[in-house]
Amino acid sequence: MRLVWLVFLFVVLSLGIARVAQAETLQAPFGGRAIPLGGNRVACGIMPGGWGIEALGRAVRPPLAASAIGQAVELKVAPTSEACARSTDTVKLVTTARWPRIDRASFSLSIDEGRLEGRGHELRNTVVTFPGEQGVAFDACREPQNDAGTEVCTWRVPKNVSADPAARALRWLPAGADVSPDAITFGIDGRRADPATFVIAPSRVQVSQLVPPDAAVDVSSGTGLVPLLHPEIISTVECGNLRCTVEAGRLTVQAPPASVTALDIKFRLAPHVAYTKKGTQDPQPTVKLSILRCPMSVASGNALRGVDSARVVVRLEGQCAKDIGQLRFSIGTHRTDVVQLETIQDVSYAVLAVGNLDGPQLSIVASRGDGEGSVVGIARVDTQPAPLVRTILELPGYPTIDFIPNNRPARVHHPRINGVVLALLPVQDVYTATNEGDTSMVQGEINAAGYVALRFGYRVPALPSPLDQVDLAVLVDPLQRNVKEATIPAPISLSAHTDRPLVEFICYENGRPYFVRPGIIEHLGFESSDSCRIVFHRERLLPEYGTQKLQVEIDVRKLDGSVRAEAHVSQTVILRAGNSPRIAWIKGVTTPYDRIIVRISHVADETHYLGAQEILGEPSIQWSVVLGKGSFRLYATTAIPTGLYRVSDSDHSGALTLNFGIISRLTWLDSDGKEGLLGLEGGIMAFGLTGATNSAGQNLTQVGAVLGIGLAIPIANAQSPTQASINLHGWVEQRLTGNDSGSNTPAIIFGPSISIGNIGTTF
Known part of the structure; x- marks a missing residue:
């Protein structure tokens, strides 16, 4: 009990603080009489915005000039003049235009056109308010029309505004008024106006739709429920021999016999409401609705709009699930292609190609038979904008790249969307794609040339297999990339310590090949000097390393350490994967104990190699061999x-x-x-x-x-x-x-x- 009192006290204090913090709004027409501040308050300080003080500060007089229309000022107030110094309370004062002379009986509301029309005098800039998504919305009469000496104004109102006068949904206010519901409005005589004065009760209401365009009676659950667009204007309904009522804004219909495929519903409207169709008024309109007996829903979630390849997956149960192949699906008046049909545990699914959508909602109709046929199911789903796809490509261990490599796969980083999988799609003869878990890889075709954009399939993993692999849309990265080779330094040094080195230094000793080991000084007989060569094993170079750009340096040094100039070689070698090796013979060895030194290094060319900045200036591999033996x-x-x-x-x-x-x-x-x-x-x-x-x-x-x-x-x-x-x-x-x-x-x-x-x- 103690806790309950504490909570109650907290709520009361919170409401009190909120009431104090929010300034009260008082509004009156220019040139009018003084209005009371009320609440036993007096005005403090100099009056702003042309307002004056009367009744010893307990009343304020609106400005005299019409230029003050629409201006709002803050006035500091206090219980007494002595309390002004420490008071923080304020009152908001708004100057309005003088009230128009409105013929309240002239208001007519065309709901489905979103239009309110009224007649009177001095209507310019008169405001009509109505409920909006974020509180109160309004529209003003900018250019009234003259009709036989009477002004006619048209205001834009929502199509879902209530036509019931008891709802008090529509209100008028003079030009420049504050539209807040709690603003207190005064007349030119300084008296507070009754809020009912501003309520608009249209004397005539016109409607052209009573139910949604694709409405039908779904009786698969035993009782049909039909949404009504304007339930407040309906007095009674009749459904022939069936019982039907209006409850909670919906039409409730008793399920008809199995032989009934459609139902005529007669509406009786409120006295001030007229149903108009093609220019003809009908006081007791009749609407024909199809009977639906197939539970049908969209299983793939919201449809994507703004893409040419949008698809949805609809789910059907009951009898319709057995003959889904005989059904036709349509959106509006257009038939929709069925891309794929699946039946999983007595439930059937159809993948429908819905094309490029632009509306906020999608309605799909299933029907049986030729021509218009009989409607057996309707499914509705909201649409949402297609997500933007931006991708980043990288080779593991290297900086990001701006192209699609054709010699090794690159990892594709793309946005993650809750409940959705973006699967990288291949493009024939351009690039291949793989998707494993959250990792997508791409590799260009070796013969592809030019630029291409990556494509992704929009999939919903919550769908049963194999529907979870259906592309409900194809999303395209707007960035186009070139398809070309990715070149990274091949492991020349590391491969030298394996049985398949990429580059070898070979001499013949006693008629047999001798493989010179890198990093140490080898000693061979002078007779081997004419058999020494460097072998570049193109057949061992994997294409995924790309074209290698190597710097080859060869020196032959005499016994005294001097270099034989005629034997010096410094050359850039381009090495590509191939079917046979390339051989470079060593020249310039003329006397015993000449020393051959061979150095091979990758050229640190950033335009050629990925990660070229990490290439060291030292050789990747080096051989030394002394050609001479003896004691x-x-x-x-x-x-x-x-x-x-x-x-x-x-x-x-x-x-x-x-x-x-x-x-x-x-x-x-x-x-x-x-x-x-x-x-x-x-x-x-x-x-x-x-x-x-x-x-x-x-x-x-x-x-x-x-x-x-x-x-x-x-x-x-x-x-x-x-x-x-x-x-x-x-x-x-x-x-x-x-x-x-x-x-x-x-x-x-x-x-x-x-x-x-x-x-x-x-x-």
Whole structure:
């Protein structure tokens, strides 16, 4: 009980607050007498808009000028003058025109034409109000017509306005008046007008329709119910031998015998109402209605308007479900094509092609027999605008695309609609489409060219199978897209570690193919140099990767690291899927231990590749192979020592300023073919060619055989016939010719030299 009182108190306070917050509206004609403010209130402050104060502020006088018609002002009011400072109450004052002189008996209402007509004087801008969707609506008489000294006005009113005077649906007000129902209107004498003064009770009412155009008596449930357009004007009804009444705005009819296919209904109208058909009035009109015994409804929901391919699915039960194939369906006077018929558990469904709809409601009539036939069912359904379809295409992992790829499917993002499925539809010879759950995929045909718009089928999954796959409309994305190839970088690097690489580097070793592995330095014999090539496996390239744009760089480096300019290759290769591979041979290998370096990378071309900005500048794959094998090298070279010193007996010791000879050298090699610093040396040398002498003046010139070790550092053209090296030798010499004085014992020779040449073999 306590809770009930709290709720009651809250409602009372809320209503009170709302009443205080809403300003009261008082309206009176210009030039009229003062009107009371009422409610024991006085006006506060200066009067706005030409209004004046009378009766010590407890009455206000309307403006004197006609220019104030339609003007509304706010006036602050309070219980007393002393309370004005703290009062927040206001009153809305509206100036109207002087009341027109209306012949109230002259009003005639044509309901089905939505027209009210009246006569009188000074009717210009007189307002007629009526119920609207958002409260009170109105229309004004802009241009009254003159008829024998009397003005005639026509107002536009709704076609569903009530013609019952008790409904008080129509009211007139002077020009400039506030049409709010709670506005208080005063006359020119300053007296408050009775609200009944403004009620319009048409003396004549004309109707041309009593029931909807497609109305019928559906007695499938045992009792027929027919909607009435204007039940307030109907006095009585007669249905022949059947019992019928008007209840809750509908005609209720007893089900007739099975042999009855139509029913004549006689209406008696109210005294002031006239039924007019084709210009002839009938006080007791008779309407013939078909008897419907087939329950029929639209199972597919609201029909779509504004599309050429709209369809609906109607549901029929009872006897009609068994012979649905014998029924004809029509919309208005046009027969509708039946696209598909289905019978599911004693219920039959028909898919109807209704075409392009533009009205707010669709009525479908089912009839049996030729010609007009007999109507057996009527179904009505509202229509709604077709939804707009905007799509976005993407390849997973890549930015959105503005075309339809013809080499791989793209995902289609489209709007989601509650209770509806938008299924992407294929277009023959243009693109294919798949729909799995909420995912739609599209792929263009390989031979398609030009632009195309994506098409979607509007389907209702709540329909029983197979009707849930019926396209109730075809919606088209207004954006047209080109059909072309989508190119993404193929996995050249990753495929190199599989048994089906996209690109291979192959050489022949001992008559067998050797597949060079990427990322490491391979070593092959020099005899393999003429068999090395790059193989582009077009037959392994999947078409879904598109045309590959590759940058191929080939360098052949000498043993000293310098590049052979004649062997350098830097070329863009376009690679497409095909039936056979492409081969590029390696050239420019001329000496053992030349190194071949091959780099292949994707060209970062944003006009060619999707996601080109993610392509790194480094190669996608790289091979290195050294063409030369061996652990030791024996070669001959010419030595020109310029600062040797011989240690021997006193007659043969001394500095040897210029020398020349042929030296054979044996040294080891590393895996890249580079010689070791130390080596065994032996050969024939001519010493002291410039006539070198010792400290005693004896000639030191002689030819001798040398054997020992040497340290050699190549400075140019390593391991080529023109190799130049700086050397440091330590030899034992056996004299062959020269000064015969003294003993012929071996001598020790050491010192630097420059050698030119490298002719020998590797093993």
